[in-house]
Amino acid sequence: MNEANRSEKFGILTPEVLEEIKDAVGAKNVYASRDDIESYSYDMTGQTFAHNFDVLVKPDNAEQISALMKAASRHRIPVTPRAAGSGLAGAAIPIYGGIVLSIEKMNRILEIDSINRVAVVEPGVVTNDLCRAVTAKGLLYAGYPMSTEMSFIAGNIGTNAGGGKVIRYGNTRRHILGMEVVTASGDILKLGGKFRKDTWGYPIMQLLIGTEGTLGIITKITVNLEPLPGKTVNLLAVYLDLDSMVASVAAVVSSGVKIISCEFLDRLSVDVTTKYLSTELPYQDRAEAYLLIQVEGDSDKQLESAYEKVGGICVDNGAMEVFIAESRTDSTAMWQVRQNLAEGMRAADPYTSLSGDVVVPLSEVPKMMKIIAEKCKKWNVVVANLGHIADGNLHPLAMKPEGMTPERWATYSEEFYADVIQEAVKLGGVGSGEHGVGYVKLGALLDSKDKAELDIHRGIKAAFDPLGILNPGKLTPVQ
Ligand SMILES: Cc1cc2nc3c(=O)[nH]c(=O)nc-3n(C[C@H](O)[C@H](O)[C@H](O)COP(=O)(O)OP(=O)(O)OC[C@H]3O[C@@H](n4cnc5c(N)ncnc54)[C@H](O)[C@@H]3O)c2cc1C
Structure with a gap:
């Protein structure tokens, strides 16, 4: 586990400060033993990114949190809020140590x-x-x-x-x-x-x-x-090439049909996940890409015309076949693959990086996919590509090259993503659509923004948190 990045900017959590923390949130809500706190030192970005910290608190209410923040301010102790720890950018990792504040008891x-x-x-x-x-x-x-x-x-x-x-x-x-x-x-x-x-x-x-x-x-x-939405149905469109898949997405989203979801899965992501689930999708021997589309209609008749229209658009744009889920079981089977991709990838390679999250305008998605493929060659990395394609949001999930240590991979994978992010920005996109910047993408964020914008970032941080104690090292560097 990494040591916290101790900074002289922050105070030391002495036994006296610990007593003040106990007074603030109640002694029963304070945990300091390694066994109790270790699993809070990282999130789903991966254990390799773990950082030590001093004390975990699990308050019951806002008043306790208010008292905690007053104590933390008095002694300038970092406080990192944490929810479920499912983040994929290390946003909940306490990189400057101090206090981790879990809100898990406030769950009503x-x-x-x-x-x-x-x-x-x-x-x-x-x-x-x-x-x-x-x-x-x-x-x-x-x-x-x-x-x-x-x-x-x-x-x-x-x-x-x-x-x-x-x-x-x-x-x-x-x-x-x-x-x-x-x-x-x-x-x-x-x-x-x-x-x-x-x-x-x-x-x-x-x-x-x-x-x-x-x-x-x-x-x-x-x-x-x-x-609640009206009636829904799921479609699975199968493609032999990526360009036809992207062309279909553009046509589907502007078709006038109510689209609830439009998810893309590439061949590798499907192969790995179906193996993990002991299941299969049609044409896995040939398909390069799948689209999982959920459409909505107010009545059976409207739903039928909605899925026929969407299915037709996919075929016109090059889908080799479109399957319509005829039952809840069919739908579950389709969605299970999408929902278990992260688990599937980590079963194939426990060090798979799940943090890839670029966004580009939909029109630039084919270019972005080609660039990702080129970058994979340059960095000797294998990625499974998938994403919320209708949002132009791609998740290239990179697998650790054989022989590389997990520690090297933790930095190498983020250097690879930083290179990909630069290209996404050139195409008019951003480095993250939903996973955030967190610990792992701060450098790439700082490289991609103008000084004027970063100055405003710093000003906002200073207005809310003049001592810089709230989740330091995320979104703005510690000053
Ligand atoms: C299998 C898998 C699939 C995923 N799919 C998606 C997806 O489809 N879309 C998506 O967007 N993300 C996805 N994620 C990423 C992740 O689940 C999301 O980022 C989620 O929003 C994180 O929620 P969390 O409760 O785990 O928060 P955490 O990871 O614990 O924290 C996230 C951030 O919120 C801050 N925070 C937590 N609590 C508070 C609070 N009370 N006040 C202020 N700040 C707080 C933390 O400091 C941290 O910066 C996926 C992750 C996994 C593992």
Whole structure:
């Protein structure tokens, strides 16, 4: 495990400071033994990225967090908020040590309000638990990262999570109406509420979304709920080449049919995952790419014409065949492959890097795919390519070359991604669409932005967190 990057900027967590932390959050909520805290020193980016830290706290409420932040400010101790730790950019890794603040005990759904179409939740609610609870009341929470079974709502806000339904509903930012936030100095802010319009001052709540716990700690959330979708059906389109697949996507998303999801899987990702699941998809011996498309219709008739239209578009653009799921079992079988890709890749190579996350305009996706293939040759790396293709969001997942040590691979893979990111930026894109910058992509972010923009980043950080104690080393370098 790496030592924390000790900086003289930060204070030392002495036994006296530890007592103040216990006073703030209650002794039962403080953990300091290696056994208790070790698994909080890394996230799903990989154990190779772990960093030591001093103490783990699991507060029960905002008041305790406020008292904790006051103590941390007095002694300038770093505080890294942590949700489920499913992040893929190391955003929850405590690289400067100090305190890890887990919100896992704050996991209640406080209210489902059908009249205002909102739910009020604590930050540690598992995304899918919220989805299930509101579905039972005839409503939809539309956030859907592929990690929905494990991620927490606050983590989704921290990374502005996207996922498989962004094409239809937008990313997490679109689902958040209100937040209670504890600032670095311990003030408790109430932002937004049970309403959908707000031009009442700077949009501070929106600014906090996607800022990886660097500006404040979210302690309560009001989320937007949608009406449940109409009837849906899943299609699997099979392609012999990538260009036809991308051409289909462009035509499908502008077809006027309600598209809920449009996911791309390449040959390697399918081969590896079907092996892991002991299953198979059609034409695996020949197919270069698959599209998994979910369409919606208000009635059986509308649904039928929707899937026929989409299927026809795929075939016109070069799909060799389009399968329509005829039952829930068929749909589950199709989605299982998409949902288990990360597990499949890590079963094939436990060091597979899951952090690749570039976004380019849809029109540039074919170019980006060719560039990724060229970069793979240059860096001698094998990637499985997949992604939320309708958003122009690709996840090249890189496998560790044989013989390379995991430690070297941790830096090598991010150097490879940095090279890919530069090209994505040249094509008018960005280095991350949803996984965030975190620990692993800060260098690439700093290389890709103008000084004027980075100065504004620093100014925002200083306004919210003048001592720089909230998740230091993420989004802006420690000054
Ligand atoms: C198999 C798999 C599939 C995935 N698929 C997707 C996908 O489709 N789309 C997608 O977007 N991501 C995906 N991810 C990445 C990850 O699940 C998301 O980034 C998710 O939003 C992280 O949530 P978390 O609860 O694990 O947060 P964590 O990883 O614990 O934290 C994420 C960030 O939020 C901050 N944070 C946590 N709690 C708070 C708080 N209370 N206040 C302020 N900041 C806080 C942390 O400091 C950190 O910076 C996937 C990951 C895996 C392992």
